[in-house]
Structures are given as structure tokens and as C-alpha cells.
Amino acid sequence: MPKIKINNLEVRADEGTTILQAAKEHNFKIPTLCYYPDLDIKSDCRVCVVESVGQEKLVTACSTPIYEGMEIKINSPRAQNARKAIIEMILANHDANCTACVRNTNCELQNLSDHLGIVHNRFETIYEKKPNDTSSPSLIRNHSRCIKCGRCIDACKTIQDISVLEFSGRSHEVEVGPAYHKDLADVFCTYCGQCSTVCPVGAIMEKSDVEKVWQAIDDSSKHVVVQVAPAIRVSLGEELGMQLGSIVTGKVVAALKMLGFTKVFDTNFTADLTIIEEGHELIHRLKNGGKTPLITSCCPGWVRYAEHKFPDLLENLSSCKSPQQMFGALAKTYYAQRESIDPKDIYVVSIMPCTAKKYEAIRPEMSVNGEDPDVDAVLTTRELAKMIKQIGVDFDNLREQKFDKPDEVTSGAAAIFGATGGVMEAALRTVKEVVEEKPLEKLDFDTVRGYEGIREAEVEIKGETLKVAVAHTLANAKKLAQDIRDGKSPYAFIEVMACPGGCVGGGGQPYGTTREKQRDRIHSIYQVDRLMKIRKSHDNAAVSNLYSSYLGDPSGELAHKLLHTKYTKRS
Amino acid sequence: MELEKVLERFPKEQTYLIEILLDYQKSKPTQHLTENELKEVANYLDVPESHVFSVVSFYSFFSMEPRGKYIIQYCRDVPCHISDLINVKETLETLLDIKTGETTEDQLFTLEYSSCLGQCDGAPAIRINDKIYRNLTKNKLQMVLAEYRGDHHA
Amino acid sequence: MLEKKLITKHIGVIDPKSIFEYLRLDGYKQAERMFDMSRMDIHDAFETSKLRGRGGAGFPVSIKLMAMAKESTQPKYIICNADEGEPGNFKDRYLMENNPHIIIEGMIIAAYATGASKGYIYIRGEYDKSIDVMKEALQQARQKRFLGENIFNKRFDFDIEIRRGAGSYVCGEEFALLESIEGKAGRTRVKPPFPTSKGLFGKPTLINNVETFATLPTILEIGGEAFAKIGTPSSTGTKLISLSGNVKNKGVFEVPFGVPMRTIINELGGGPLEGRKIKMIQLGGACGPVIPEYMLDMVIDFDRFEEFESKTGAGAIIVMDDRQDIFDVLKRVSDFFQHESCGKCTPCREGNLHMLKTLHKFFEKTATEKDLSLLETQARVIHQTSLCGLGQTAPTAVISSLHYFRFSFLKRIEDRLEEANYAEN
Structure with a gap:
């Protein structure tokens, strides 16, 4: 283990580690900017320059490996001045109207500037204001x-x-x-x-849909309901200053009530519904020689990807809508009818860990009346946190509340939708038990859990082996999809989530989400599952009740009309 | 030349991207590349279009705007700049009646700045398409331009 | 004789387009003979020659060759860096246009010594003639079976491909060059790893300058020891000098290391133009220092160049006479870097623009003392923190001028004050 000196302190560091890693190991903080734990080391911004004694030029801590006897000065005047000048250069070419920025007080550049004590920029401001790209729905x-x-x-x-x-x-x-x-x-x-x-x-x-949602809440003619996705309850806490992976289900409900939502529902309910529909779809395809592998479709990023890059595989996609859209469709039909409200007056908001969900909500096929979207507004974890901060709630000290009745019953299977492999596991719990017609011996399907980019498993169902696979990130999804296209895919069922770690690592999750944070959230998600009374979607009595009182049979006519969708080739 | 014909000459490997673009652009009278052409090259090499655009926008030889039949590149780095003969930039701009970056109305010439052409022993120098002209005087420049104009009319 | 022609000895004697004429003067003989030598002996020759890279940095060639030879990963690549874009340099063009086969022979020798099977010559796109000449020379060498499979009828395969640049100075930087050959924008890479372990397509790669490869046959011909006796102890052999600017005879001259610059300028360059005096020179090119006339007794030597912390050693001398304004020159140099920065790292992308703006103030006589200290900061930060060698040397001209011509900077600030006073009164 090489011996090195950091700021005159003698320390040991592992062979092959960088200055940044060695410094972190020993509690020295070196400012960084382009460096991001899960991404390639670029050493482009040059903010992490430090002095390596004996070298005329400064070296970047993120990319320079340590060696025996190396002497590093993180805060020598030379290093500090250079760092400062670099940040000043960046600021000179940056629209630094901080108070008018969504990242105000949560901006890495602002923090660096503050830490380095930049109160005056020696460099002439040169940035040019260019129009924003607001073309996308997300x-x-x-x-x-x-x-x-x-x-x-x-x-x-x-x-x-x-x-x-x-x-x-x-x-x-x-x-x-x-x-x-x-x-x-x-x-x-x-x-x-x-x-x-x-x-x-x-x-x-x-x-942002925040303004839109405030307007709806303020509109007394609107009946504003909100649904909360499975992954929110393990990530919102940290965005509001709580510990990583805090489980805040009850606090989210309480906060949403304080924000003024009329009813607060759980997307997990329609996640259970998704499993029933998708489970039936799988069983049906396997029995009748339908198109396999069946691929999950609850991830809108993945759906859009498939529509563009693998239009030939669209028949492999499950025709089930995502839990968000099943909720929206039911809110404006079943719920409206049950509560005797004109569907036009119902305003559906979803809290999602995802930016693509905003796009999913405005897809034309996601409208039961063919005119209005079933989901009217989608807020990311970050936007919800903003709203909670806006009303000044002490989130940590909120008293937990329950989701609104009568659909508050959800299963652990639905809860794990938020983690990569979760939909697969939830589906397997149901499919295996339904087909075998006997209770599962073991609920946890450990082989589909984990963080490997692509995981495969073999599941015995009634003496037959079902080969399944799970992929997270589109890079990994592409590999599985390419295999299907090439006729090499051995699988019957595939789960795809576009984001790393699944929805816990979604694009709408707190800024600075890393693999490490995703793992903490995944850990919490399985804990939520373990604590649930019901852990299989088909054991959810509220779901069964929905079928018997309204939908009819799973995959039946009404179920098909409300809960299934179709896809469009886009390339 | 058709793009397809150029592509045929190269293996489907990213390493040939710049060679393909250079050859194809040169073959076009407008000496520029279009979005559709970039897309075709991207498909041929199986690389993202954003990558091809990244390359085209990086190297100064490539243009996505139509240019003249003859591209005149003048150098203004120190050896050419301090040469006592003439100010090539100003002389050319006057003779062609266009500014740097522009194309003459007859679509014959586009005037561009180039970093050092490596002809410092013959400064000042210019490059017209793939030919170099050295030790330029105003007189010599006029003759060279006349030659190209004549060539065009012939 | 001031000139010593080792690698330019064929020039003017043979037709560069004819491989036969090169062969007539014992061309390719060293490459052929090398197959009968042990690899150890070949490396010994290069080591004792103390040859240093001719691209500017002066890194010992044998260390790179040895590191490459030790790599077991296959394939290995040899790259000849002919992206001569540094303003004031044209010696590689001179070599390629006039003596192409000596470069090819040098590359074959390096390939055999390191076990590489494929070579590239990366020539800047502006060098149309060099590209044509080299292409034809490669074709001829292939016909003679000096390139291809089982070259020289030995069990060794080696071939060379030409790659053209497309208008980018930074591609002369070795990592940017690798990116460019891989079909990418020429933005440098994070380092380590270095090319000899992970270079082109992630494989071990030896990158050397045109002149360096051209020197290898001579070393095998006269032996490492004899070669080391030419020049100075720290800089052995000869150097091609690109002489340009305000002198009577501009051109490329091959001289042994250790010759004073004044001698080169006066004897080979014929001195300044009639009635003019030399004010300053820029050494090495745009990335090199601007030094005053009184320093011209400095000799051509890597160790002497090192004090400027720039890749001065490429051998360009740009002579500027008493008509030239140093701020005009610095502005041109800075504008060049502003135009050519790859834009990847902050100091080079942002800093060069700011430096240019500050220099403009000096040129326009509107600079203040604050601007002087700002210029110093800008130059220092770009130099000390840029990602690649090209960014690091972009402010060399400014840094050296601040040292040797500080008076001129202070004078400009004074001029401004005087003009301001005058206007007030």
C-alpha cells in the first residue's frame, strides 16, 4: 500500500487509486464538477486540480493515480487560485441569474463558487442568451x-x-x-x-407541471386526485433532508393532503392490477403460442425506445397500460361513476420518479374519452419536493397518514415495481401460484433481484421451465432486444426498465442520484414489501372487488378497453 | 458522385468516417454536406447521427452550407501575417468583393480563413481547393483568380 | 559546413517519386539488414543513439520503442504524426514531398523493433501534395514487397495506411490524433493510460513525428554511438529547422544540434532584410516563446528549450524585424489558439478567449494594470491546468513576452494614461 502525503499528512492509499479516491478515503474534500461517480472520468472541467509537489503543472485529482511518496497539496495558493479562475471562467460563460433558476440553492456550480469564496468575477461576462428548447413534453x-x-x-x-x-x-x-x-x-x-x-x-x-397543479388545486370546480408511484416513498425523504432510503409513505400522503389534493391514492393499486392483466396475458400467450418473449411495457422510456429502434418487436410488448395510465383511465370512468362526478371535473395528478411519464400522459391513446388526457399532470419527485418546500412543511415531523379508501389495499408485489426486477418478481408470484393452483413455498425470487445490468433466471412452473430475463438501462435493453430480433432470445418473459436501478433511479428522482443511492432505495423497497400484509397482487381483495363490481374478467372486454393500449412504429 | 459510390469504397468501420466525408464533400460542386447525407453515412457505419454531426461540426474542412466551386483558404498566422508583401485577407476580400466566410454571387469562390498552411517559406500563401499558391503579390493573386474564372467559363 | 545532411541527403539528388532512385542510394537497405539483426541489437542502437522525438517534446525515442516492444497485446500500431499544423513549421511537409521513402523505411524499422503489424501516416488535409507523394511511395513500396505480407521475404507483415486530417490543429496532439483516426472529433483523451499501453482502438500504439521516423534508418546505418557523437550530449543528431519570417532565405535546413540560432538566421537565412534589424523571434511555432534578439546566441538544444515549458523543439524559427508590434503578434497567436482549441477542457476553451480579449486591450492601448495582472492569471491558469499539451502551451508566447518584453506591456498602460490625461486637458 503506497504511502502518500496529503496536505502534509502522511496516509496510505490503495495502489491504483486516484488522488480523489485517496483524499476521500481520508476525509479530504476536493472540489469537483464534471466528475460523477457512475460516469466515465473525463477530467474536462479541471476544477479538481491539485498540486503534486515537484510538478510544475497542476494535476486533476479525478484522473491522476497516486504513487509511492507522492505529495499532494489540495489547498496550496497555486491550486486554489487556479481552481478559482476556472470557476470564474465557467461563470463568465453561464447565465448566472441564480434566483431565477430551478437549481437555486441546489446547484453544484453555485456551491463551488460559494465554497471558493468567489464574490467578484475577474472575467468579463461573455455568455449569450439563447432560446430554451421547450419542444419536448418532458x-x-x-x-x-x-x-x-x-x-x-x-x-x-x-x-x-x-x-x-x-x-x-x-x-x-x-x-x-x-x-x-x-x-x-x-x-x-x-x-x-x-x-x-x-x-x-x-x-x-x-x-414543470407545478404551476398547472396549483391552478387545479385552486379551482373549486375540479376534483383533484393524486396518485403516488411506488418509487416515490423511498426517495422523496432524501430530497427533503431525510436520510437516504427513508421510507416515507405515510408522510407523502400527509403532505399531499396539506397541499390540498382532494384524494390521495396509491399507484400500487393499479400496479397490482397491471400484474393481474399482464399475468393473464403471459399465461395466455404461453398457452396459445402467442408472441414471446412477452416484454413489460410499464416504462414509457422503454416503450418509446422500442417504437423507434425496434418497431419489429412491438408485438412482443405487453399490451397492458402502465400503472399510471390504468389509474388515470379508472379515475375517469370507474371512480367518476362510483363517486357520481362528471369525469370532466376530475383532475388526475401523478407523482412519478420519471420524466418520460409526462410524455406518456399526453400520448393520444391515453385518453378514455378520446379528448382529454386520463392523467392531467405529472410531477416528478423533485417537483413534489419543491411544492412541499413552497408551503413550508416540516416534512420530517409530519404525522403519517393512510391512502384514501376504499382502494388503499395494495400488495408488496406492487411495492417492488420501483426496483429493477420488481415487476418480474411480482408477475412470477402471481403467475406461478395461479397456474400451479397452490400457495407459493417461497415468495422471494432472489434470482431476478440485484443490480447486474442483465439478469436471467429459470423458474419452474408446473414442471415446466420458464426462462425469464430482467434488464435495466436502455443499453442493456438493446442487447436483449437485438437477440430477439436475431432469433436468439431464449426467454419467455422479459422486464425492461429504461433507468438504472429501475424507477428508483428514474429521471425524475433527486438530482445527483447515483448507483449507491439507487441501492439504498432498492433496499428500502424490499423492506416495504416485507412489511406488507398482502404480498401477492392476486391476493389484493380490492383488486378482485374491482373486477367483480366493474371490470368483469381479467383481459375481458372492459378491461381491454380501459387497461390495454397499442403501440406505433416511429422509425 | 453519388454517396453510395463513395461508401462502397470503404469498409463499414467508424475509422473511415472522416475519409468518407472528405471524399464525398470534395466530389460535390457545392462542397458541402447535407443532413440526409450525414444520416446515410451514419447508417452505413452504424454510428449515431449525433456522432457524425459532432465530427462534421468539429473539423473546419466540412461545411453544411453550400459553398463555391473553389474554396480559397488564406492563412493569417504569424509567418504569413508579418510577411511584407501584402495583406492577403484584405486583398482577397477586395478582389472578390466578399467577406471571409462568404461565397461570390456566381457561386465560383468561397473565401475562408485557414490556420497555418505550412507554407511559411513561401509566405503569404493561399490554398484553392487542393492547390497551393505561394509568395503572393496583388498582381499574382489577380492572375490566379483570373485563371480560375477563365477555367470556369471555358 | 553548417548544414549536416543525414536525412535530407537524398533531397535534390533523387526524384522523390521514384523508389528506384532511393534504392540506388542504398535506400531500404537498413530495413532489410535489420531482419538479420537481433531485436536486442536494434534497441541497443536506438538507446545508445540517445535519439529524442522530433515532434517538439523531445521524449527519448528508445523508451517508447522499448515500452511498445514489451507489450504483449496484439495488434500493435505505429503512427507517423504528419499533422504538422504548428504555424511556422513546414519541415515535415518538406520531408514528405522530397524524401517519402526514408519515412516509410523508418516506420518499417520501428514496426519490426516493436512487433507492430499496422501503421498509419496521419497527414493534415492541407498537405495535398504530401498526401499524393506519400500515397504513391507506399504503392511503390508495396510493389517491391517492402510493405504487405512477408515483407523483404521475411516472416513479418506490415502495411501502412494514410489518414487525412480535415482541418484541425489539435489533431497533432497524440490523443486527439488517435481519436481522429478512430473517426471521431479530435478531442483529447483523459490520461493515463498512455498510447504505448492503450492507444489506437485501445491497443498499444507508438506515435512519432515524421522526422523521428526518418532518422531511424540513419541510426542503423552509422550506428547508435556514431549518431550520438553528432550534436550535443543531451540532444544528439541533426535537426530540421523551419526558418521563416523576416529573413532573406526562408526554408528548411538540417543542422546538427548545438548550432546557435543567430548563426542559422544569418548564415543559412541570410540575415534580416536590407535596412532592418531583428526585433524578436518566435521559437517552435505558435506554441513557442517569443524571445528578444539578444537571446539569439542560444543554441538549438532540447535542454535549453525546456526552460520555456513548451514544445519548442520542433525546430521552427520565425524571425520578426523591427517593424513588428509584439501585441499584434501575440493577438494573432492567441487568435490561432482560440480558433483551434478543441473545446473540451475549461481553461483552453474559455481561457483563450479571455486572453485574446485582454491582449486586444493592450493592442488598442486601453489596458490597465488590472488587465496586466489578469493576463498573467489567464496565461498561468491555461498553462498549468489545461488537459493536453496543446492547451498547456497555448499561452507560452504570452508568458515569455510578459517576461522578456514586460517593458512593452507597462509602456502600453502608460500610453493609455497619457492619452487619457491629454484628452482631459
Whole structure:
């Protein structure tokens, strides 16, 4: 183990580690900007420069490996001055109207500037205000705030293998964006939003529905209902200052009530419904020689990806709507009827960990009356946190409340939708038990859990082996899809989530989500499952009741009309 | 030349991207590349379109705007700049009656700035398409331009 | 004789387009002979020659060759860096146009010494003639079976492909060059790893300058020791000098290391133009220092160049006489870098623009003392923190001028004050 010196302190660090890693190990903080734990090391921004004694030039901590006897000075005047100048240069070419920025007080550049004590910029302001790209239903790109750190490009290229975002030009003309400087809506962007969670500043963010929702809440003619996705309850807490992975289900409900929503429902209910429908679809396809592998379709980023890149596989996609859209459809039919409210007066808001859900909500086929969207507004985790901060609620000290009746019953199977492999596991719990007509011996399907990009498992059902696979990130989904296209896929059922870790790592989750944070959230999600009284979707009496009182049979005519959808080739 | 014919000459490997673009652009009278052409190249090499655009927008030889039949590149780096013969930029702009970056009305010439052409021993120098002209005087420049104009009319 | 022609000895004697004429003067003989030598002996020759890279940085060639030879990963690549874009440099063009086969022979020698099977010559797109000449030379070498499979009838395969640049100075930087050959924009890479372990397509790669490869046959011909006796102890052999600017005879000259610059300028360059005096020179190119006339007794030597912390050693001398305004020159240099920065790292992308703006103030005589300190900060930060060598050396001209011509900077600030006073009164 090499011995090195950091700020005159002798420490040991692992062979092959970088200065940044070694410093972190020993509690020294080195400022960084383009560095992001899950992405490639770029060393482009040069903010993490430190002095390596004996070297005339400064070295970047993120990329420079340590060696025996190395002496590092993090805060020598030379290093500090250089760092300061670099931040000043970035600020000079950045729309630094901070109070008018969504990232105000939550901006990495602002924090750095504060930490380095920059109160006056020696460099002339040179940024040019350019129009924002507001073309997409999910994301807004603000060119004047982009600092060319390249994180979003990495997320788009390395994690998703989409490469919608790329550098163009050179020197001072370098820009980040789609080919030909086009708008996001004019290129093949899945709206997954991974770019927005890694952006250190306010250059890419969700298209906010906050104003719209406040308006609806204020409108006395509207009956405003809200649904909360499974992954929100394990991520909202940290955005509001609580510990990573805090389970805040009851507090979310309480906060939503305080915000003024008339009814607060759980998307987990329609997640259970999805399992019933999708489970039946799978059984039906297997029995009748239907198109396999069946691929899940609750992830709108993945659906859009498939429509563009694998239009030949659209028949493999489950025709089930996502839980968000099943909820929307039922809210404006079943619920309206039951509560005797004109569906036109019902305003459906969803809280989603996702930016693509905003796009899903406005897809024309997601409208039961063919005119209005079933889901009227979609808020990301970050937007909800903003609203809660706006009303000044002490979130941590809220008294927990329950979801509204009568559909508050949900299962653990629905809860795990938020983690990669969760939909698969939930479906397997139901399919195996329904087909075998005997209680499961073991509820946990450990083989489909975990964080590997692609996981496969064999499940015995009634003496037959069912081969299944789970993929998260579109880069991994692409591999499985390519195998199907090439006729090499051995699977009967595949779960795909576009974001790393599944919805816990969604594009609408708190800024700075990393693999480590995703793992914490996944851990909490399985804990939610374990604590549930009901852990299988088909054991959810409220769901059974919905079928018997309203929908009829699973996959029946009405179920098909309300809960299923179709896809469009887009390439 | 059709793009297809150019593509045929290269293996489907990203390493040939710049070679393909150079050859194809050169073959076009307008000396520029279009979005559709970039898309076709991207498909051929199986690389993202954003990548091809990234390359085209990076290298100064490529243009997505139509240009003249002859591209005149002048150098204004130190050896050419301090050469006592003439100010090439101003002389050319006057002779052609266009500014740098523009194309003459007859679509014959586009005037561009180039970084050092490596002809410092013959400064000042220009490059017209793939030919170099050195030790330029105003007189010599006029003759060179006349030659190209004549060539065009012939 | 001031000139010593080792790698240019064929020039003017043979037709560069004819491989036969090169062969007549014992061309390719060293490449052929090498197959009868042990690899150890070949490396010994290069090590004792103390040859240093001719691209500017002066890195010992044998260290790179040895590192490459030790790599077991296959395939390995040899790249000849002919992206000569540094203003004031044209010696590689001169070599390619006039003596193409000596470069190819050098590459074959390097390939055999390191076990590489594929070579690339990356030539800047502006060098149309060099590209044509080299292409034809490669074709001829292939016909003679000096390239291809079982070259020289030995069990060794090696072939060379030409890649053209498309108008980008930064592609002369070795990582940017690799990116460009891979069909990408020429934005440099994060380092480590270095090319000899992970270079082109992730494989071990040796990158050297045109002149370096051209020197290898001579070393095998006369032996490492004899080669080391030419030049100075720290800089052995000869150097091609690109002489340009305000002198009577501009051109490329091959001289042994250790010759004073003044001698080169006066004897080979014929001195300044009639009635003019030399004011300053820029050494190495745009990335090199601007130094005053009184320093011209400095000799051509890597170790002497190192004090400027720039890739001065490419061998360009741009002579500027008493008519030239240093701020006009600095503005041109800075504009060049502003135009050519790849835009990847902050200091080079943003800093060069700011530096240009500050220089403009000095040029326009509107600069203040604050601007002087700002210029110093800008130059220092770009130099110390840029990602690649090109960014790091972009402010060399400014840094050296601030040192040697500080008086001129202060004078400009004074001029401004005087003019302001005058206007007030």
C-alpha cells in the first residue's frame, strides 16, 4: 500500500487509486464538477486540480493515480487560485441569474463558487442568451446555463446507448445537444431524463407541471386526485433532508393532503392490477403460442425506445397500460361513476420518479374519452419536493397518514415495481401460484433481484421451465432486444426498465442520484414489501372487488378497453 | 458522385468516417454536406447521427452550407501575417468583393480563413481547393483568380 | 559546413517519386539488414543513439520503442504524426514531398523493433501534395514487397495506411490524433493510460513525428554511438529547422544540434532584410516563446528549450524585424489558439478567449494594470491546468513576452494614461 502525503499528512492509499479516491478515503474534500461517480472520468472541467509537489503543472485529482511518496497539496495558493479562475471562467460563460433558476440553492456550480469564496468575477461576462428548447413534453434544455461538463452526454451515451446528446463544434463554439442543433422533440429522445439527474446546473430539467397543479388545486370546480408511484416513498425523504432510503409513505400522503389534493391514492393499486392483466396475458400467450418473449411495457422510456429502434418487436410488448395510465383511465370512468362526478371535473395528478411519464400522459391513446388526457399532470419527485418546500412543511415531523379508501389495499408485489426486477418478481408470484393452483413455498425470487445490468433466471412452473430475463438501462435493453430480433432470445418473459436501478433511479428522482443511492432505495423497497400484509397482487381483495363490481374478467372486454393500449412504429 | 459510390469504397468501420466525408464533400460542386447525407453515412457505419454531426461540426474542412466551386483558404498566422508583401485577407476580400466566410454571387469562390498552411517559406500563401499558391503579390493573386474564372467559363 | 545532411541527403539528388532512385542510394537497405539483426541489437542502437522525438517534446525515442516492444497485446500500431499544423513549421511537409521513402523505411524499422503489424501516416488535409507523394511511395513500396505480407521475404507483415486530417490543429496532439483516426472529433483523451499501453482502438500504439521516423534508418546505418557523437550530449543528431519570417532565405535546413540560432538566421537565412534589424523571434511555432534578439546566441538544444515549458523543439524559427508590434503578434497567436482549441477542457476553451480579449486591450492601448495582472492569471491558469499539451502551451508566447518584453506591456498602460490625461486637458 503506497504511502502518500496529503496536505502534509502522511496516509496510505490503495495502489491504483486516484488522488480523489485517496483524499476521500481520508476525509479530504476536493472540489469537483464534471466528475460523477457512475460516469466515465473525463477530467474536462479541471476544477479538481491539485498540486503534486515537484510538478510544475497542476494535476486533476479525478484522473491522476497516486504513487509511492507522492505529495499532494489540495489547498496550496497555486491550486486554489487556479481552481478559482476556472470557476470564474465557467461563470463568465453561464447565465448566472441564480434566483431565477430551478437549481437555486441546489446547484453544484453555485456551491463551488460559494465554497471558493468567489464574490467578484475577474472575467468579463461573455455568455449569450439563447432560446430554451421547450419542444419536448418532458424536458427543457437551457443552453445559456450549460457548462459543457459532458455528464449528460455520458448518461445518454454510456448508460443509455442512445447518443441523442453529443458535443458539437469546437473551441468556444462547443455545444451540447442533439445532432444539427435540433430540438429534443425532433430527434429520437426517449425522455428518460437521465441527463437531468446528472446535470450539475439548471441546464436540463423536467418541464414543470407545478404551476398547472396549483391552478387545479385552486379551482373549486375540479376534483383533484393524486396518485403516488411506488418509487416515490423511498426517495422523496432524501430530497427533503431525510436520510437516504427513508421510507416515507405515510408522510407523502400527509403532505399531499396539506397541499390540498382532494384524494390521495396509491399507484400500487393499479400496479397490482397491471400484474393481474399482464399475468393473464403471459399465461395466455404461453398457452396459445402467442408472441414471446412477452416484454413489460410499464416504462414509457422503454416503450418509446422500442417504437423507434425496434418497431419489429412491438408485438412482443405487453399490451397492458402502465400503472399510471390504468389509474388515470379508472379515475375517469370507474371512480367518476362510483363517486357520481362528471369525469370532466376530475383532475388526475401523478407523482412519478420519471420524466418520460409526462410524455406518456399526453400520448393520444391515453385518453378514455378520446379528448382529454386520463392523467392531467405529472410531477416528478423533485417537483413534489419543491411544492412541499413552497408551503413550508416540516416534512420530517409530519404525522403519517393512510391512502384514501376504499382502494388503499395494495400488495408488496406492487411495492417492488420501483426496483429493477420488481415487476418480474411480482408477475412470477402471481403467475406461478395461479397456474400451479397452490400457495407459493417461497415468495422471494432472489434470482431476478440485484443490480447486474442483465439478469436471467429459470423458474419452474408446473414442471415446466420458464426462462425469464430482467434488464435495466436502455443499453442493456438493446442487447436483449437485438437477440430477439436475431432469433436468439431464449426467454419467455422479459422486464425492461429504461433507468438504472429501475424507477428508483428514474429521471425524475433527486438530482445527483447515483448507483449507491439507487441501492439504498432498492433496499428500502424490499423492506416495504416485507412489511406488507398482502404480498401477492392476486391476493389484493380490492383488486378482485374491482373486477367483480366493474371490470368483469381479467383481459375481458372492459378491461381491454380501459387497461390495454397499442403501440406505433416511429422509425 | 453519388454517396453510395463513395461508401462502397470503404469498409463499414467508424475509422473511415472522416475519409468518407472528405471524399464525398470534395466530389460535390457545392462542397458541402447535407443532413440526409450525414444520416446515410451514419447508417452505413452504424454510428449515431449525433456522432457524425459532432465530427462534421468539429473539423473546419466540412461545411453544411453550400459553398463555391473553389474554396480559397488564406492563412493569417504569424509567418504569413508579418510577411511584407501584402495583406492577403484584405486583398482577397477586395478582389472578390466578399467577406471571409462568404461565397461570390456566381457561386465560383468561397473565401475562408485557414490556420497555418505550412507554407511559411513561401509566405503569404493561399490554398484553392487542393492547390497551393505561394509568395503572393496583388498582381499574382489577380492572375490566379483570373485563371480560375477563365477555367470556369471555358 | 553548417548544414549536416543525414536525412535530407537524398533531397535534390533523387526524384522523390521514384523508389528506384532511393534504392540506388542504398535506400531500404537498413530495413532489410535489420531482419538479420537481433531485436536486442536494434534497441541497443536506438538507446545508445540517445535519439529524442522530433515532434517538439523531445521524449527519448528508445523508451517508447522499448515500452511498445514489451507489450504483449496484439495488434500493435505505429503512427507517423504528419499533422504538422504548428504555424511556422513546414519541415515535415518538406520531408514528405522530397524524401517519402526514408519515412516509410523508418516506420518499417520501428514496426519490426516493436512487433507492430499496422501503421498509419496521419497527414493534415492541407498537405495535398504530401498526401499524393506519400500515397504513391507506399504503392511503390508495396510493389517491391517492402510493405504487405512477408515483407523483404521475411516472416513479418506490415502495411501502412494514410489518414487525412480535415482541418484541425489539435489533431497533432497524440490523443486527439488517435481519436481522429478512430473517426471521431479530435478531442483529447483523459490520461493515463498512455498510447504505448492503450492507444489506437485501445491497443498499444507508438506515435512519432515524421522526422523521428526518418532518422531511424540513419541510426542503423552509422550506428547508435556514431549518431550520438553528432550534436550535443543531451540532444544528439541533426535537426530540421523551419526558418521563416523576416529573413532573406526562408526554408528548411538540417543542422546538427548545438548550432546557435543567430548563426542559422544569418548564415543559412541570410540575415534580416536590407535596412532592418531583428526585433524578436518566435521559437517552435505558435506554441513557442517569443524571445528578444539578444537571446539569439542560444543554441538549438532540447535542454535549453525546456526552460520555456513548451514544445519548442520542433525546430521552427520565425524571425520578426523591427517593424513588428509584439501585441499584434501575440493577438494573432492567441487568435490561432482560440480558433483551434478543441473545446473540451475549461481553461483552453474559455481561457483563450479571455486572453485574446485582454491582449486586444493592450493592442488598442486601453489596458490597465488590472488587465496586466489578469493576463498573467489567464496565461498561468491555461498553462498549468489545461488537459493536453496543446492547451498547456497555448499561452507560452504570452508568458515569455510578459517576461522578456514586460517593458512593452507597462509602456502600453502608460500610453493609455497619457492619452487619457491629454484628452482631459
